[in-house]
Amino acid sequence: MAEPVLLRNVGVPDSHKIEVYMQRGGYQALRKALKEFQPAGLVDLVKRSGLRGRGGAGFPAGVKWSFLPKGVYPRYLVCNADEGEPGTFKDRVLIEHDPHGLIEGIIISCYACEVNTAFIYIRGEYEFGARRLEQAVQEAYEHGFLGKNILGSGFNLDLIVHRGAGAYICGEETGLLTSLEGDRGHPKLKPPFPASEGLYRKPTVINNVETLFNVPFIVERGAEWYTSMGTEKSPGIKLFCISGHVNKPGVYELPLATPLRTLIYDYAGGPLEGKPIKAIIPGGSSTPMITPEHLDVPLDYESLAAIGTMLGSGAVIVIGEGTCIVRTVERLAEFYRHESCGKCIPCREGTDWLYKILHRIEHGAGREEDLPLLLDICNNIGGKSFCPLGDAALGPVRSSIAHFRDEYLQHIREKRCPFQD
Numbered sequence: 575m576a577e578p579v580l581l582r583n584v585g586v587p588d589s590h591k592i593e594v595y596m597q598r599g600g601y602q603a604l605r606k607a608l609k610e611f612q613p614a615g616l617v618d619l620v621k622r623s624g625l626r627g628r629g630g631a632g633f634p635a636g637v638k639w640s641f642l643p644k645g646v647y648p649r650y651l652v653c654n655a656d657e658g659e660p661g662t663f664k665d666r667v668l669i670e671h672d673p674h675g676l677i678e679g680i681i682i683s684c685y686a687c688e689v690n691t692a693f694i695y696i697r698g699e700y701e702f703g704a705r706r707l708e709q710a711v712q713e714a715y716e717h718g719f720l721g722k723n724i725l726g727s728g729f730n731l732d733l734i735v736h737r738g739a740g741a742y743i744c745g746e747e748t749g750l751l752t753s754l755e756g757d758r759g760h761p762k763l764k765p766p767f768p769a770s771e772g773l774y775r776k777p778t779v780i781n782n783v784e785t786l787f788n789v790p791f792i793v794e795r796g797a798e799w800y801t802s803m804g805t806e807k808s809p810g811i812k813l814f815c816i817s818g819h820v821n822k823p824g825v826y827e828l829p830l831a832t833p834l835r836t837l838i839y840d841y842a843g844g845p846l847e848g849k850p851i852k853a854i855i856p857g858g859s860s861t862p863m864i865t866p867e868h869l870d871v872p873l874d875y876e877s878l879a880a881i882g883t884m885l886g887s888g889a890v891i892v893i894g895e896g897t898c899i900v901r902t903v904e905r906l907a908e909f910y911r912h913e914s915c916g917k918c919i920p921c922r923e924g925t926d927w928l929y930k931i932l933h934r935i936e937h938g939a940g941r942e943e944d945l946p947l948l949l950d951i952c953n954n955i956g957g958k959s960f961c962p963l964g965d966a967a968l969g970p971v972r973s974s975i976a977h978f979r980d981e982y983l984q985h986i987r988e989k990r991c992p993f994q995d
């Protein structure tokens with residue numbers, strides 16, 4: 575892509591300061607939104623743009639906003655900046671380099687949803703990002719973009735930055751809200767969905783950082799501009815964070831449906847040390863891994879679903895030859911076991927068992943029955959856990975057994991990891 579849109583301010587000196595942001599056209603979309611649109615018109619615009627949630631599930635943002643029950647106030651908007659999925663670091667770049675872009679997106683989205691109090695829930699580890707956001711929020715108040723009667727429009731908005739304490743489950747929307755309310759971050763049963771009963775049991779919109787960041791550009795350039803990129807069902811632009819065995823890991827902005835090969839070879843500099851690619855995790859650690867035969871898959875929601883995986887948060891992890899898949903999956907299982915909140919038994923017990931069995935296979939104590947046992951445990955977590963964290967833990971396990979069964983068997987038969995000296 576020639577001209578970056580979402581990343582346009584990244585690399586510009588002092589891009590986090592309001593003066594620089596405004597010199598580069600910042601807060602013009604807000605002026606336009608307040609002057610030219612009624613809230614319902616903005617919801618319609620975002621609906622027509624087809625913008626889908628960038629937090630993982632890909633639900634259309636404008637449709638979510640239209641679920642807010644009519645006439646029920648106060649309503650809240652919460653920006654999900656928890657960014658806990660391993661491999662995902664795109665929101666961090668936006669927060670640290672372009673905090674005003676996010677704030678402008680939040681203000682416009684709040685105006686559209688008739689919200690007067692909004693929160694940014696940022697993961698505890700993002701201390702620098704939280705400080706950048708707090709400074710930027712203060713600047714926005716000082717310039718009249720937040721607070722009472724914003725730009726003389728009569729619209730009021732308060733924005734509060736809230737730091738989490740470093741739990742993956744607090745990225746799940748109901749866990750996030752529970753944590754924001756001051757309780758332990760445990761998920762809640764849905765329905766009711768947050769749009770009808772969320773924070774403080776009031777209607778609440780929850781959107782990912784990148785989702786909200788897109789909104790000012792859609793206001794400025796129109797829904798047709800957005801739908802001119804990507805595919806009919808997956809329109810627009812997406813940030814991809816690529817890591818693992820590539821020469822230039824980082825965050826790249828591409829139209830949806832760009833082939834995976836283009837991202838890896840043209841943007842990320844190709845595989846590290848020229849080693850062949852063994853597997854790719856395409857959308858964050860919870861998404862099933864794929865093999866290099868799918869290098870030409872278009873990176874959009876439907877194309878990845880068609881090959882049994884997901885676009886997720888757009889976090890592509892490239893795994894080169896010479897890497898032990900069992901060790902990789904054991905490490906991921908350790909993460910999910912640690913992050914399982916313990917509320918429900920299938921996830922709490924199941925993720926622990928997955929880790930223990932993978933650990934014994936990797937360390938030479940595996941048994942042939944362990945592969946069917948792992949899959950049986952997966953079946954007892956999948957669709958049976960209280961929230962999707964349980965399902966998230968299964969992607970790497972199931973897909974690695976499907977694609978690398980022989981490597982598991984080699985560990986078991988040789989009673990050692992063949993990749994260790």
Ligand SMILES: Cc1cc2nc3c(=O)[nH]c(=O)nc-3n(C[C@H](O)[C@H](O)[C@H](O)COP(=O)(O)O)c2cc1C
Binds near residue numbers: 629631748
């Ligand atoms: C275990 C788990 C962790 C999640 N972590 C995040 C996260 O860190 N950031 C995020 O935006 N969404 C995360 N989500 C998705 C949110 O629940 C929710 O779908 C999202 O914030 C909605 O915003 P969007 O529609 O703009 O994507 C997570 C979901 C689950 C099940």
